[in-house]
Amino acid sequence: MKKKFLALAMSMVLAAAAFTGCGSAARTETSEITTEAATEATTADATVADATTADATASDATTLDASATDAVEATVVGNGEVRVGALKGPTTMGLVDLMSQTEEDANAAYTFTMSSQPTDIVSGIASGKLDIALVPANLASTLWNKTKGGVSVIDVNTLGVLYCVTGDDSIKSVADLDGKTILSTGQGASPEYVLNYLLEKNGVNATVEFKSEATEVAAALATDPTQIAVLPQPFVTVAEGKNDALHTAFSLTDEWAKVSDSQLLTGVTVVRNDFLAENKEAVDQFLADHASSVEAVNGDAEAASKLIAQYGIIEKAPIAQKALPQCNIVCITGEEMKADLSAYLQVLYDADPSSVGGSLPDDAFYYAQ
Numbered sequence: 001m002k003k004k005f006l007a008l009a010m011s012m013v014l015a016a017a018a019f020t021g022c023g024s025a026a027r028t029e030t031s032e033i034t035t036e037a038a039t040e041a042t043t044a045d046a047t048v049a050d051a052t053t054a055d056a057t058a059s060d061a062t063t064l065d066a067s068a069t070d071a072v073e074a075t076v077v078g079n080g081e082v083r084v085g086a087l088k089g090p091t092t093m094g095l096v097d098l099m100s101q102t103e104e105d106a107n108a109a110y111t112f113t114m115s116s117q118p119t120d121i122v123s124g125i126a127s128g129k130l131d132i133a134l135v136p137a138n139l140a141s142t143l144w145n146k147t148k149g150g151v152s153v154i155d156v157n158t159l160g161v162l163y164c165v166t167g168d169d170s171i172k173s174v175a176d177l178d179g180k181t182i183l184s185t186g187q188g189a190s191p192e193y194v195l196n197y198l199l200e201k202n203g204v205n206a207t208v209e210f211k212s213e214a215t216e217v218a219a220a221l222a223t224d225p226t227q228i229a230v231l232p233q234p235f236v237t238v239a240e241g242k243n244d245a246l247h248t249a250f251s252l253t254d255e256w257a258k259v260s261d262s263q264l265l266t267g268v269t270v271v272r273n274d275f276l277a278e279n280k281e282a283v284d285q286f287l288a289d290h291a292s293s294v295e296a297v298n299g300d301a302e303a304a305s306k307l308i309a310q311y312g313i314i315e316k317a318p319i320a321q322k323a324l325p326q327c328n329i330v331c332i333t334g335e336e337m338k339a340d341l342s343a344y345l346q347v348l349y350d351a352d353p354s355s356v357g358g359s360l361p362d363d364a365f366y367y368a369q
Contacts, residue, residue, distance in 0.1 A: 074120060075311055078102035080110040082282050085121045086134035088114050088313050090233060091158045091267030093320075094329040095134070096307035098293035109282065110289075114311065125151065131275040132286060137265045138190055138356050141345050144365050145357030151270045152367045154287060156337050157294075159328035160253030160264035161233045162191060167225030167245040174202045174255045181207045183217045183229040193351040194252060194264065195230060201259035221246060234314055234323035241319070253328060262343030266328070271367070284369055291331040298329055338366040 075088075077099050086092040092114060102108040113130070115121060118139070124130035125143060134157055135143070143151050170176060177199065186192050187210035199206055211217050214235045221229055225245035230252065240246045256264035269290070276283050297304040305314075305321035314320040332340065348355045 074113055074115040077112040077311075078108050078110050079106070080108050082109050082132065082279070082286060083111045083113070083124075083130050084132045084134075084286070085113045085115070085124045085130040087118060087121060087136075088116050089267075090161050090327040090329070091134045091136070092311075092313055093304070093308055093324065093327055094157055094290065094294040094297050094331065096293070096304060096311055096313070097296040098289050099311060100307050109285070114313070125270070125272060128272065128274070130272075131279070132269060132271050132283070134267055134269050136190075137268050137341060137344060138348055140268045140270045140341075141361055141365075142357035143270060144361045145359060149362075149364065150273055152273055152276060152365055153268050153270050153337070153341060153361075154283065154333065154367045155269045155290065156263075156265055156267070156330060156332040156341060157269050157290070158265070158267035159330055160194075160251065160256060161266050161327055162194065162230055162252040162264075163233065163236045163326065164228065164249040164252065165221065165231050165236055165239060165246055166228040166249050167221075167243075167247070168228060168249070171228055171249040173250050174198045174204060174252075176249075177206045177228065178204045179206065180228055181209055183209050183211060183220055183227060185211055185214050185217060185230075188352070190348060190355065191230065191232075193348050193355065194256070196351065197347050198252060198255050198259065202255075218242075233326045234319055236326065237319055237323040241322075248326075251326075260343065260347075261339075263340045265340060265344045268337075268341060276367070283367075287331070287333060287369070291333075294329055294331040297324070301325060334368060338363075338368075341366070 080102065084095075086095060095112065098110070099112050102110045102112065113120075113124070118135075121130065121133050121135060122139075122143065125133050126147065132154075137156075140151065140153050164171065164177075164182075171180075182195070184191055184195060192208070192210070195208060198204075211220070214231055217229045217231055218235060218239045221227055221239055222243055225243055228249075231239060236248060240248070253264045256262075271283055301321050301324045305317045305324060308314050308320040308324070309317040314323065342360070345356050345360055349360050353359065
């Protein structure tokens with residue numbers, strides 16, 4: 001397995017060096033795992049999990065103040081031996097208390113790297129430069145396929161963050177969408193599959209009109225608040241803050257629970273199996289620390305929101321504080337993790353096998369302490 005990751009790491013180095021030349025031919029040398037797995041992240045759950053990194057260049061009326069820092073920027077905290085990577089967005093919010101403790105403790109075990117680029121996280125795991133990573137749920141499955149079982153999932157860190165937003169007071173559940181037109185992002189990715197699943201389970205016939213970015217959806221709602229849209233947090237909080245006519249009609253997470261025995265997911269945490277084999281105690285300690293951090297974040301939204309802004313996950317603390325309760329930050333492990341994630345991945349696989357990397361992970365993918 002180490003040789004395999006080393007080979008992948010070499011291809012990452014060559015790809016990075018070629019990329020600095022800015023030639024289109026150079027980009028074709030990017031390794032298979034970087035290009036294919038990162039594409040999954042960009043077009044699938046990353047649409048939801050890391051909405052804060054989306055391009056917010058619309059007019060001032062619809063600009064999403066929650067946009068994070070520049071797409072190429074990474075935040076590094078700590079000098080510990082356990083290297084943790086994460087995409088900036090709701091999937092990382094539960095880490096901020098632990099990140100703060102790490103920054104204050106020179107002997108802390110962790111180094112945290114946050115990036116807006118899925119390729120940074122994918123290549124970091126593949127090359128062995130990262131040990132643990134917080135990623136969109138379907139990307140974990142894609143990584144498992146691309147690395148031939150080289151990663152395991154250790155927890156679910158974020159449940160669903162999709163909400164139905166509208167000024168139409170008659171919309172209160174998926175059942176009320178029959179005959180309606182719904183605006184959404186994420187065509188050919190998890191948002192589409194989740195929405196289609198809910199419509200089918202409720203026997204609803206609706207038209208879904210896809211936009212390329214959440215800012216387009218927000219702009220459409222600003223023009224006509226009676227339209228119906230599916231948006232992720234924190235875009236929901238920002239859109240509603242700019243237009244009093246809008247409100248959250250329902251949570252897709254709640255609607256999922258009505259028709260499924262599992263939970264709707266957004267983000268999970270994975271570990272390189274090479275690292276796990278030699279550092280099981282460190283991985284178990286991270287799980288305990290992650291759980292404590294999640295508890296602290298959910299227990300004090302005001303303090304957590306300041307850290308979320310400090311680390312550039314969401315630019316403004318008041319927006320973070322308002323959005324945080326709807327971001328469904330969790331730390332679910334063991335059999336519950338396996339049951340929920342396997343059921344969620346099955347829905348995506350049934351809709352499009354490529355959304356999870358072509359095949360579903362086997363039981364070894366799910367870490368049991």
